[in-house]
Amino acid sequence: MSFTYDTLAIQFTGIVLIFLLLQFTVLIIYTYFHRWLLNYRKEKKADSEEYILPLIYRYLDGGISELDFSDALRNHYDIVVAFENIDDMIDSLRGKEREKLKKLLNLSAFREHFLKKIKSNAVMDIAEACMYSEKKKETDSEVIKKLYDLQSHNRPVIVYAATLALINSSKQEIRDYALTSFLHSPQNASMAVNDIIYKxxxxxxxxxxxxxxxxxxxxxxxxxVKNASAATRMFNDLNFYQLTEPLFELFCSPLPHDELGQLRATLLSVLNQLPAPEVKEELFRQRLWESDYQMVRLETARWIYQHHTPDLDDMLLALCGDDDLEVRIVAQKALLQYSNLPQPETHIPEKYQQEWQEIKKIGDTHVNII
Amino acid sequence: MSTLSNILYGINELVILYFIIVNGIYFMLLVVSFFHIRRYRNIDRIFKLKGVYSTNLYKPISIIAPAFNEEESIISSINSLLNLKYTNYEVVVVNDGSTDQTLQKLIDYYQLKSQQRHWPKFTDHQPIKDIYTSDRYPKLVVIDKKNGGKADALNAGINIAKKELFCAVDADSILEPDALTKMLRVFMEDDTTIAVGGVVRVANGCTFKNRLVDKAGIPDSFLGRIQSVEYLRAFLFGRIGLDYLDSLLIISGAFGLFDRKAVIKAGGYLRDTVGEDMELVMRLHEHYRRQKIPYRIRFISEPVCWTEVPEDRASLARQRNRWHRGLTDSLYRYKRMLLNPRYGRIGLFAMPFFVFVEMISPVIEFAGYFLVGISWWMGVINGYFALLFLAVALVWGMVLSVSAVFLEELTSRRYERPRDTLILAGYALLENLGYRQLHAWWRLQGIIDFFKGKKEWGTMVRKGIGSS
Structure with a gap:
């Protein structure tokens, strides 16, 4: 090996060694400093806790006014601790005391603290401010505008927190606008959509x-479509039986934007639980057992399972030979349970005969698995 | 002689190049993990805020726990699973043909009754003898089946499970009470998520209360401590970095949350492998990429599961041999994805990374030791250079391992005493002096055993954790 290689190797070894030493030193310092810092913050919080709680009780007893309470807040820790405690107590108290406590949320100390946070770029600060606004049932136009903007944030959790704050506003038009805007965003996951709609x-x-x-x-x-389906799925949970007719109308409409059949399948699934016998005609009209989309055929099979009549037998037999296992299982179970057809196995394609025998054994015990 | 020298010289240069590329990738993963963890740490703090994602509308989950000869710990394990902080879930215990009293203990303790039900067979498995449920514990379902191995048991569990998602756990692992909620947040943020893995931590050395980790501590033994460092490195910068790059190829068999339909569509667990966890994830990638369906396989940087690690050399050797056999097997089965642009970053980054870095690294490592020795003996390289190269390799390994401990301090800080963190940092240095070479040897044997067609799991000596 050449001299240059050796020299380079020595230098490189030295650099890596120094790096390791530095890293080790930083780790030791960081570990102890970080623990110290955490303990310091804990102590500060504990100190604030000790100071704030009696203050809140004095306020509730009428010993001090809102203004006195605000003046008594000494620092950042007091504000944070006071908000956390008030937040908890609002959840646990009832009646006059609760209403009185809610007034404290409007203190300028809190408002300024959280206004600063909502305008920051730190996600944690923004989320904290959103949760404050949620509690306060925000109506302040400056904050509302900021919350609307946050509904298009790139972090789903911030979009969720901002929407939650908005739908807790005491003004109905703010709630409606927030929900519409939330439902328009294709980024939202269906669980988040369900939750926001429920709330x-x-x-x-x-x-x-x-x-x-x-x-x-x-x-x-x-x-x-994804959001519309998630929202529709909530109708049964919310007991919106009054929507049977408009849901059926929507189901009958062409739904050109529902390119994958997701919304149609969800509508069929919701209508399955509602008193809507006219769905049957639509199954025939739209030839849903032949749909290109597995979920539509599956929901068709489920609908027949729930609402079987003899005139649906042909449809049922077609579904019994479906390419998809889930669809076949539901259809074959329906066939087994309801059909008066003699020797139903003759209608099952040869390649699915063994499966049919299995399903015959299963009987009606496990249909909810799918 | 001069031709041989030239060849050796060339090979040495290739070994150096390999070393630079591999460690460059590790360094990149480390940097990426650092920023990804910082980002996640913020998100985690947000989740702790009251009201954020606090819903009763979380998707329902079936926890599937295969059990084979677990009579000592089965009751405490299942009790801890039945007491998780989650509303809508069921626990499906699959007794995989245990030859001890596992089933009887379950029947007696939970007052199980045979349910005589049948089930659709979405995935293949050995015959089920009986299914039991309990009136007192409605969340519990116990399947008794013929022995077929872990993958087989999981397939049976998938068929019987009723919920939308399923969580595969080892019956002897300990889940954090809020583990499921933490994992579910990923599904709450993105509909295309089909699987999520979480950090698995070493339970040896921890103290337990009601089978929950009360105080995290470090193991007493040398091997236990070394493995604590290994787990931190594997999870905190390996998988987190790969998650950021959307290139995760493995979700630990000890704890993973999956979309049940997605797994059924992909065909369930493969029974003919010892690396069923990695094989499933690779199959999901292949299935979804081929179908061109958007999907995400994610990893979260939180400790959600605690597991007992072997503290004797023989068990550890068998375990690592099996893991490497499983890894080689999975990569070999999906060799068509390697460098195939059709599979996007899985084919172009994840597969090459796992094949050329994770899989063949023990081969290169031993070839390197051998060739450097030969080259030095033949005078192709001087001893001084060889020693320096070895020193750099070792010290760089130490840098990476110490970084993993650093990441632990940055994220969860589960060790209450700073002393424990620093002891682990010390072991991160020691790990590279002897253990790393031994580990490479076990992995090399794993590759050899794979090509020999060995399929055994091997036994592991367990002391039992958290069951007192």
Whole structure:
């Protein structure tokens, strides 16, 4: 090996060694410093806790006014601890005390603290501010505008927190606008959509109006199909039986934007639980057992399983030979349970005969698995 | 002689180049993990805020726990699974033909009754003898089946499970009470998620209360401590980095959450392998990429599962041999994905990384030791250079391992005493002096055994954790 290689190797070894030494030193310092810092913060919080709690009780007893309470907040820790405690107590208290406590949320100390946070770029600060606004039932136009902007944030959790804050606002138009905007975003996961819708309806003073508003949303072709389906799926949980007719109308419509059949399948699944016998005619009209989409054929099979009549037998037999195992299982179970056809096995394609025998053994015990 | 020298010289240069590329990739993963963890740490703090994602509408989960001869710990394990902080879930215990009292203990303790039900066979498995449920514990379902191995048991569990998602766990692992909620957040953020893995940590040395980790501690034994460092490195910068790059090829068999339909569509667990966890993830990648369906396989940087590691050399050797056999097997089965642009970053980055870095590294390592020795003996390279190269390789390994301990301190700080963290950092140095070479040897044997067609799991000596 050449001299240059050796020299380079020595230098490189030296660099790596120094790096390791530095890293080790930083690790030791960081570990101890970080633990010290955490303990320091813990102590500060504990100190604030000790100071704030009696103050809150004095306020509740009428010993001090809101202004006195605000003046008594000494530092950042006091504000954070006071908010956390008030937040917890609002959840646990009832009646006058709760209402009195809620007033504290409007203190300028809190407002300024969280306004600063909502304008920052740190996600943690933004989320904290959103949760404050949620508690406060925000109506302040400056904050509301910021929350609307946050509904298009790139972090799903911030979009969720901002929407949650908005749908907790005491003004209905803010709630409606927030929900519409949330449903328009294709990025939202269906679980988040379900949760927001559930909370929106829970907070709505008029359940019929809420149902009507939601029906309007899911009928709009501007709402991504994924969100419309997630929203529709909530109708049974929310007991929106009054929507049977408009849901059926939507099911009958062409739904050109539903390119993968997702919304149609969801509508069929929801209608399955509702008193809508006219669905049967639609199954025939739209020839849904021949749909290109597995989920539509599966929901068709499930519908027949729930609402079988002899005139559906042909459809059922077609589904018994479906390419998809899930569809076949539901259809074959329905056939087994309801059909009066003599020797139903003669209608099962040869390649699925063994499967049919298995399903015969299964009987009706496990259909909810699918 | 001069031709041989030239060949050796060339090979040495290739070994050096390999060393630079591999360690360059590790360094990149380390940097990526550092930033990814910082980002995640913020998100984790947000999740702790009251009200964020607090919903009863989380997807329902079936926890599938295969059990084979677990009579000592089965009751405490299942009790801890039945007491998780989650509303909508069931626990499906699959007794995989145990020859001890595992089933009887379950029947007696939970007052199980035979349910005489049948089931659709979405995935293949050995015959099920009986299915039991309990009136007192409605969340519990116990399957008794003929022995067929872990993958076979999981397939039976998938068929019987009723929920939308399933979580595959080892019956002797300990889950954090909020593990499921933490994993579910990933599904709450992205509909295309089909699988999520979480950090598995070493339970040896921890103290337990009601089979939950009360105080995280480090193991007493040398091998236990070394493995603690290994787990931190594998999970905190290996998988987190790969998650960031959307290139995760493995979700640990000890704990993973999957979309049940996605797994059924991909065909369930493969029974003919010892690396069923990695094989499944690779098959999911292949299935979804071929079908051109958007999907995500994710990893979260939180300790969600604690597992007992072997503390004797023989068990550890068998375990690592099996892991490497499983890895080689999975990569070999999906060799068509290697460098295939059709599979996107899985084919172009993840597969080459796993094949050329993870799989063949023990071969290169031993070839390197041998060739450097020969080259030095033949005078192709001087001894001084060879020693320096070895020193760099070892010290760089130490840098990476110490970084993993650093990442632990940055993220979860589960060790209450700073002393424990620093002891582990010390072991991160020691690991490279002897253990790393031994580990490479076990992995090399794994590759050889794979080509010999060995399929055994081997036994592991367990002391039992958290069951007191």
């Amino acid at each position: 929106y309806c829970e907070l709505h003073p008029d359940k019929d109006q809420a149902a009507e508003f939601l029906m309007e949303q899911v009928s709009s072709s501007e709402i991504p």
